[in-house]
Amino acid sequence: MAEVTRLQQRLAAALDADDLGEADRLLAELSVAERHRNRLLQRASAGSGAFDAAPPIREQVAAILGILSRPASVSLIRDVATARFGETIQPSRLASLRRDEQRSWQAAHRGTAPGARSLARPVYVVPALTFDRFAPVRGMLALSSWPLEIRLIAPASARVDVLYIIMRLVDELDRTPDSPWAPNLRRLVWRFAHTIAGAVEIRGGFDYSSVREAAERELQQISDTDTTERAEAAERAHAKLDPETQLFGATMRLANRPSSEATG
Amino acid sequence: MIFRDARERLVHFRGDFPAKPLDARRIAGLLDAPGCMRRQVIDAASVPMKDLAPLIGCREPRQSSYALQRGVRFEQSVTSNAMSFLLPLVREQLALDVREVREQDLSTVQVRTQFPDLDRDALTDHRVRTTRDSVAQMLAGDQRAINLLRHPYLVLTLGDMPTYLEPDLLAYAASGTLAPIEIKSFPCIDGIADPAKTAEAARQTAVYMVALCRLVENLGQPSSRIASQGLLVMTRDFTLEASGSLLDLRPQVRRLERVLANFPHVTQLAAQIPTAVSLPALPSRDTSQTERTAASAQAREAVGALPMRFGDGCTGCPLLDFCRGQAQREESVAQLGTQAANMCGDVSTVSHALALTAGTRTPTTAAEKAVAEELRRAAIAVQLAGAAA
Structure with a gap:
């Protein structure tokens, strides 16, 4: 005070x-x-x-990603945190999350003694990775427990994942329609529903099952190609990358302008 | 002083003043000041207007930081989450199919995250090259082509300088053409947007379109592959929801192409660049008042030494106050507008024109005779209309 x-x-x-x-x-x-x-x-x-101390950022983020089950943007994670848990996640606190998680993973995997491995967390918050070069995608997070195909972002993946997430949120609402956070979550789903063709009928009567169906319809049109691209990329990644890079991404070393001698 | 080449004269003229690359707004401003050498030299020297104009006493338009923040927030909300809030607009207005949701982000921050070692030049090169490759794929009708390319990087050459331009988005629908998208946060209220702001946005988007045409031609395709309309995304009413409007950009593009074609190569400008003057260093917050006054005087002298062409379009130029002051001191007829200046021909001062009308000066040249005649008739008309002559 x-x-x-x-x-x-x-x-x-x-x-x-x-x-x-x-x-x-x-x-x-x-x-x-x-x-x-x-x-x-x-x-x-x-x-x-x-007991009322707010859980640390990484726990909140991991919990939300667990609900969404697909890579999500930081802004969406924050919106869901507010709508579902009433928690405000400050962007500044997220800034160091990627680095901290990677350090924590490195520390847990450094020792060769089996005891060291027990320090490892079951799940880490990791960045989503680009499908072509496996570089971290700025602003998108995933869980280390997800298969690589899900954590790789191909050109259509962003939209595919948003559609899956909307469906998951509709399912959450269906499960507990009278919970205190339902109205907030409904508002969030509603905003995205307008972006799906055929989800919102103009004659009124806005019905969440129609949102889910419309999302599924759009997914049917775009997810096959996306799944293939992601699967191919995952195969290449498994062959090329070590475990740490498969989780936290590769940052490319490209030669700078002519004057600097590139040594590799 | 002897200069080896024209560019050296330009660099000498710029002196210690900072150089900043031009942007789309600045290039769009060329439409305001056609053929004005003062602007041409300052543009060719990459002198930042927002630093020069206040130094020589021009009023600066104030930009609200709230408005800027709102603009950033709006752009982020439209382009986040798979650009979902943009999808209904591009599907409705740019004929993108539901399946055309392939996206790529070439913004500096995204590229820096993926390639942290690149220095600024290498970053530029990478973005230009990736944009080029992406557009080539679109033109080839490749199934893997990107539909919404965020922050592509384009090059436009002005005279002999490359300028780098960064449109908000480029949309590609397999059925149609490539279209630029600009996101602005001024509102569209009940379907109506501020015409001045819309016109400004249109000119800026036209610059991007010209740069796109260059790229497409460079890739061996006709520029008809570029749409004639761009999409302007604004906020709806007083919310941060997105609403879109198509802009026909053909007239601005045509005018811009003409102006750009006529923009002199630096060697043509060379003769007009004064060698005895140069711009001072830009005063910072720590500069003393006396130094600031001296810098201002030096800048005024340098800019004043460049020949100007005063006209109607000058109201859009940041240097207006300075040049108008000069026109007033010289009693230039151009103060009255381009039409008056054209009518008067080489009768360039107001007093000269009035003297011809009053008869205190005998017209000898053709221009003088025409002016005398025209103004005499005007005076009679005014008298007949009953107003005091």
Whole structure:
């Protein structure tokens, strides 16, 4: 709370000095500090101690990917986190996730002693990889437990995966239609439903099973080629890449302009 | 000073001022100032207008950071998640089939993630080459061709300088042609968008279209493979939902091609580039007031030394305030617009024209006689209309 007061004083000073850039920054800091203070107060009054601490980012992301079961964009993961769990995932906290996960995997697989392997997590959050060069796709995440074909992104894969994800979300809604998070999730599905041909009938009567059917119809038209491309790419990857690269991707070394001598 | 070649004169003129590559907006601005050598030299020297104009006393248009942020957010939301929110628009307006959902992202950030070792030049090369390969596949009707190419990288040569251009998207439907897509965050309210902003967006997209035509011709295909219409994506009403509108770009493309064809090669500009003046270094936040004033004076002298052609289109140019001040000081007839200037021919000052009308100066040349006659008739018309002459 002292932190909040301190920030408020600095904000007043910045506004006095007409320093709008500083004021913006302080406002952001202040809102974070206030949220933190509120949570602490809530916990204190609820009396339930440390159990309410929000799970770490990687757990949240892994849980959501587990529901979606397909590679998803960071923005979609955040939207689902908000809609389904009421949790706000700050993008800044996601920035280091890929590196941290890879380091954690490396640490767990470094030792040759069998004991070292037991440190390994069952599942890692990994980047989706491009189907041609197996480089990490910026902004798309997957789970290490998924088969390689699913984690590779071919040109039509993004749309294929979005359609699968919409179907999964509709299934979630079907399973527990009266849950507190159902309305939020419905809104999310609704936004995407408009992008599927034939999902939303204009005469009114918006019905989630018709969304699911429309998604399936579109999938029927595009998923075969996509599956083949991904399968071929997975075969090549299995042959060429070591386990770490199969999970975290290869970053290409291309020669720079003529003057630098490329040594390989 | 003796210069080995014209480009050296240009570099000397730019002095310590920073050089920044041109972009689509700047090239579209060429339509405003046809044949103005002042603009041509400044453009050929890659001098950034947004730094030069305020230095020589021109008012700058203020850009809201909120509007910029909103623009970024909108573009991201339209192009994220398999560009799903864009799909209904391209299916309806650009005739993309439901199956045509193959996408590729050539934006700098994406390419950098995949090739972290590339320096800036190599990054540029890679993006240009990949764009070229992708477009070649589209033109060949390859089944694996990309349907929505995000942030392709195109080259357009101005005079003798290559400029790199980055349209938002390029769409390809197997049934039809290649079409550029631009995403702007100004709103389309009840189906109507701000005409000035739309016109500006159209000119910018036309620049991309010209660059695309070059690429297609380079690949040995007719430029008729490029659509005559581009898709402008705007926000719907006051939301961040996407709505789209087709723009007929043929007139802007034609005008641009003409202007670009007439843009002088640097050797043609050479004679007009003054050698005795040059631009100063750009003052930073730490520069003292006296240094800033001196820099401003030096910049004014340098820009002033370039011959200008003042006319109607100048209202779109960032240097307007400076050139208009000069036109006023010189009493130039061009202040009154291009039509007046054309009518007066080589009778270039206002006082000269009025003297001819009043009869205090006898017209000798053909132009003078024409002006005297025209203005006398106008004066009579005004008198007849009852207004004070």
